[in-house]
Amino acid sequence: MTHTEIIKTPTLASTRGGSGNSASKMVAWVASRGIFIFTAVLLVFSAIFVNGFASSVNIIDVFHRASAIGIVAIGMTFVVISANYIDLSVVAQIATSGVILMALSPTYGVLGAMAIALFFALLYGLVNGISVGFLKANAVVVTLGTTGIGAGILSLVTGGTIYYGPTGGPIDAFGDARVGPFPLSAFVLIVVAIVAGIVLSRTKFGFMIRSYGSNKQATRLAGVNSGGVVVGAFVLTALAAMIAGFVLAAYSNTAVSTMSEGYDFRALAAVIIGGNSLFGGRGSIFRTFIGVIFISVLSNILVLSGFSFAWQQLVTGAVIVFAVALDALARKAEKR
């Protein structure tokens, strides 16, 4: 968001900047940054008390958990901030790009396959974006529809076939590649985060997305092609989902039509835990990134500590509830 250094706002603080009396200001400040604090605490706690967490091999696993879902979440942030709640169709999108990469690179080469995947990613982005942006249809329903169509067709075409690449092939190599102690996919995640962050916070397009999320009508009446902005948001999400599909496929050197089940809500959870507003307008890629790190570390230490799947779900859900409740309280404190 734009800051104006030359003007100070003494008493009349903006809804963004916390509120008048310093006590509630403190509360607001702490609460609205709660997720950063929690993440820090969680990391320290894990490093000290969770056996093996700090080991380099485990860091790699954490990043493996974080990269694919993180890339999706970062993409989805654009849809969320444009006040369109969620893109459910990322599930179908990830699987589509992953399967295309593994299934077609033998014939068309890795780049050829990626090009084809890109085509479908754009297709998803455009269909979703046009339906929501220009036909003014509700995003949740639209993407629910495109998921049914896309996943259905993918499953019809590929069945449950598991496509796998040659061991040591380029894709496998990418999946196993390390940069120093980190897996290559971690760097993909970070690069995507940085680029997305710049786009959202620094560019004209990002500004229009935030403005649209804040007030559709006013944005349109300012001469913004609001439909185009929405299409842009969904295309960015689709591109991210495509990259995530590549990363996920490369990680296990396999792809199957069911590979991305649950990625829709898990990605959204990351966006939300980061403290982005579902009402649109407010939020940042950095928040999403932190949200991703948080849930990845959480599930990692739950497994390390030998919790059963049941308890993992229970704890994750509880944490989401706690995080969002805190965010809501922060908002209240700011208002007061």
Next chain:
Amino acid sequence: MSTARDAQPVRKTVIEAHDIVKRFGGAVAVDQVGITVAAGEIHAVVGENGAGKSTLMRILAGILTPDSGGVSVDGKLLEPGAKASLEAGIALVHQELSLIPEMTVAENILLGVTPTKFGVIDSARQRKIAGDALDQIGVSVDLNEPVSRLSMALRQFVEIARAVARNPRVLILDEPTATLTPAETDYLLSMLQRLAARGLAIIYISHRIPEVFRICERATILRDGQVVEVMTIAETSPNAVIDKMVGRELKLDLQTRRVADPGAVVLSARGIRAARVNGIDLDVRAGEIVGIGGLVGAGRSELVRAIIGVDPRTAGTATITIDGETKNINGYGHAVRSGIAFIPEERRTEGLALDMTVAENITLPNRAALSTGGFLQRGKIAEFAMRLANTVGLRPPEVDRAAGQYSGGNQQKVVIAKWLGREPKLIVLDEPTRGVDVGAKSEIHRLLRELADQGTAVLVVSSDLPELLELSDVIHVVRDGRIMGTLSPDEANERSVMALAAGERVASSS
């Protein structure tokens, strides 16, 4: 007709508020305010935008709880909360319409007090009470019609009927005439006098001082959240009231604008048809201010919105000519790109992103100028926004404060400011000063004149006749989506405009 001045002098106080303080964040909206209103009195509350009028009323109605101070009815202090105030007989007609679109007129009138038998709605009684309320204010409308299908004016009267249906002791109206035409306003005012005559205590908020002088007995004048003075209308003058409101000498130059030597045609619309617009031709020249008059529901907004492509046209073409080059206006985005600025009717929903800062709102239409290679230039934005904020006299001029925290008038200044940055060739304004106080209003008028003098073409829709007459070089009067007549300043006066608006064809020049 009877005016409040003949009303008998000694009556018992019904509602009394004392030492009311309300802060929003650090901002003091209402500061140590007291007010007393007697039965049968119509009491005006006037003040500039942001003076704290609406806030005070919301406190009286128990919707906002004050940080300190209390409200008492018949000497009994009220519990906090809307329910208590309602039961005590305080009914508020909000500044913004607060009806439920998908509910019927009857349901809306009894919203919150729906009569029931064992929880089941007693629709017979519901309709009876609603009908009575409408009769009391003398408005006829189908009780089963969903409010979403009513005209703005009708919605305003349903609001009032809702307040009346709670047969209140105290009736508060916050700028009820903002969306009404003179005829409707006239009707509303005499209706209020009837209600007062029956012993109702009425608090009346308006920026239209003449209305206040017509029906009110006393006026509490607010400035910056404080009571400046409580005046007895009979013993004062409009200018005195205005001076108190504004707190400075303010001469309203009400001379109508000399006809500018019309420059080249900038906007030309031919055969425009759209929803509730039935074939309209009109031209706007450089340096000319063209006014559109008519009744609410006449389709004036629809007309201008159709011309510049905000709403779809079903037929007709509009062209804009800039330094000799003529372009078709295809869609709104195209219109904006070719130098048109539009200030919409619905400030809060269409004019501003309320939770974004003033600077961000100003950036929106100027994003191209304020970014290079797709990247926003933050430093530039700050200065740019500040300059415009000062140009329109935003108070306080704090461009990184959320726009929603400014009062109506200041919000409108921001809406205008953000367009000035584009140095538009044509400015279209729909109700430019609705709910804007006299001070801000005259500043906005001066601004528009200056723009016209600099050669900008201006198209104004207004329900505020004095404003229309004061500003316009030429006035088109619209009815049922058609131009009924066109009046030049020497022909134009309240009568001639209303006559056309009401459908009487009179001979008109051009």
Next chain:
Amino acid sequence: SNGADAGSDAGTDGGYNVYALLPQGNDQPYGTNYLKAMNAAAADMGVNLTITNAEYDSAKQANECSVAIASKPDGIILWPAAVDTIRPCLEAAKAAGIPVNASNSDVLPEDKSLVGTYTGPSNDGVGRAAAKLIGDVLGDKGGNIIIVQGLSGNSTAIDREAGFRDELAASYPNVTVIGQQPGDWAKDVALTVTSEMLTSLGEENIDAIYAVDDTMAAGAIEAMENRGIDPTTIPVVGTGNTELGQPNVLSGKQYGTLFQSPVWDGENAVKYIVEAIDGKTLEPNYFMPVPEITKENAADYPAEW
């Protein structure tokens, strides 16, 4: 697709009308090949198949069961979405006089009387066989092992684990399961959780890994390779002898697996429902042979899925 007209009572080409109520289909590798074989067999025997896929939603399968019964087919092949939930379906079919065979996942003992027969692997048996492979490779000294489970709550996964643990308890007391996480039938998930279990439990403390199918076994193996562990030092046992698993077995990276044939499964489901309809007397079970596969004999069993 298949049997588009199976709804109508008398099969158009005089063959039997059979409903196959399955919990998976073209959305899973096994199901895909199971369906292929099933359709092929049906074509041979002139059976009109109507196939449903309940996606492991037992309520949905129950409704599909009543749909099937309503269209009065000659027989029903039922692959339970969750074995505990199918009693009402079986009773309704019995009441309607429609023979039902169970396929792939056997019904509970107390429901056995309600089905003609069961064809398919003994999932319990598969688990036991896996336990044998691991028990034998670890020898008398036994050791600590971890389990990479299938999708949580999935009945096949549950049955295999049960059989596996029973067999260990019965015959290999020195083998102890020290960790278990769900791999969701997916290689990437298996890869991550295996690696994490190796971290938390200590590579040196783990002597063998049981992954309840070969896809996840492949994940477990890659997890070890990523950490620079030679997979042959920690024997991995999977299930399926799949296209993904067999190369690992041949190369010795995966110690062993169990050959489960969707082809056998699909074919025999059809074969025996026809016999049931014809009123032939049937064994209570026709178990799919599930040979133990190791490096030695892997070549003799071409992968089917």
Next chain:
Amino acid sequence: MSTIKLQETQTGTWNRVKNTVARRTEGRAVVLLILVIVVIAMQQPIVFNAYGVSLARVALVGMVALGLTLVVLQGELDLSVGSTLALTGVVVATIPDLGLGIIVGLITGLVIGALNAFLIVIVGVNSFIATLGTLFALRGLAFVLSDGRPVRVTDIDSALAFGRQLLGPLTPRVLVFILLFIALHFFISRMRAGREFYAVGGNRQAAIDAGIPVKLRLFTAFMLCGFVAALAGVINTLELTAADPTAGSSVLLASFAAVIIGGNLLNGGRGSLVGTMIGAFALGLMQVGLTFAGTPREVQDVLIGIILLVAITTEPNNLRALSGRFQRLTQRKANASA
């Protein structure tokens, strides 16, 4: 006394009919239903002969949707219905005494609804987010209680008895479904508390200002929604004689689809249970028909996906927007050629 006329009120029966139609929200749902019925009548008449089965499927799709509609009418969402269904199922099955189990199960539903409402109303979390959290948490709880495997009810025979046909070919599920619909429809159309749901969804600030107990209404809606989901869970468990912790995975999206196709506005304030009912019928009958025809599941998904897309993009308002753009395009061409 003088009166003023601000708007011509149309009269005449035709206009009244036109208005009434114009006010309804169920248009597209009706169209779809008619379409489905016609196609089925031609392709799969058995769907109607076996109406008991078909109705059971409609009830399966529609019951949770009824509860969801109440929440949607207030402009909120409940993503946790699927998990609620699974959890209550497990609760019912784990309690030996069936009667007691059912009661506890239903109470569980109410408690979950109250919990969601608490997060949304008191704490102030957006309902989409809050129920996303409970979606995960409750599913986890169901797994914890059931140890991740199906739980068979102890008193199987009573459960079986429940599943049997009660009235002609109608199972208890169908009858409960119909009764529930009648009750809820009466509630939101005739009772004050229910009718005020429309106010809460239509203009919340106005509802608050009018003194409507908005928080109470929200609590009511979410608790009813939770209760209905629980009811569905109970019925599943009884019909299946066992509870599956993975149950209800498809419930959320199915009910959501029914609500949307039923013409309920997601922003709240506009819609009806009748619409949801029609939507459920359209979807349910279609699924049964496709099952009879042995259509692969994938094809069914694609079909439903297409229907959803069409349903949502043909929202009257959206259509208007579309036609507007179209006109502008054609105009642009005209201008270009001119």
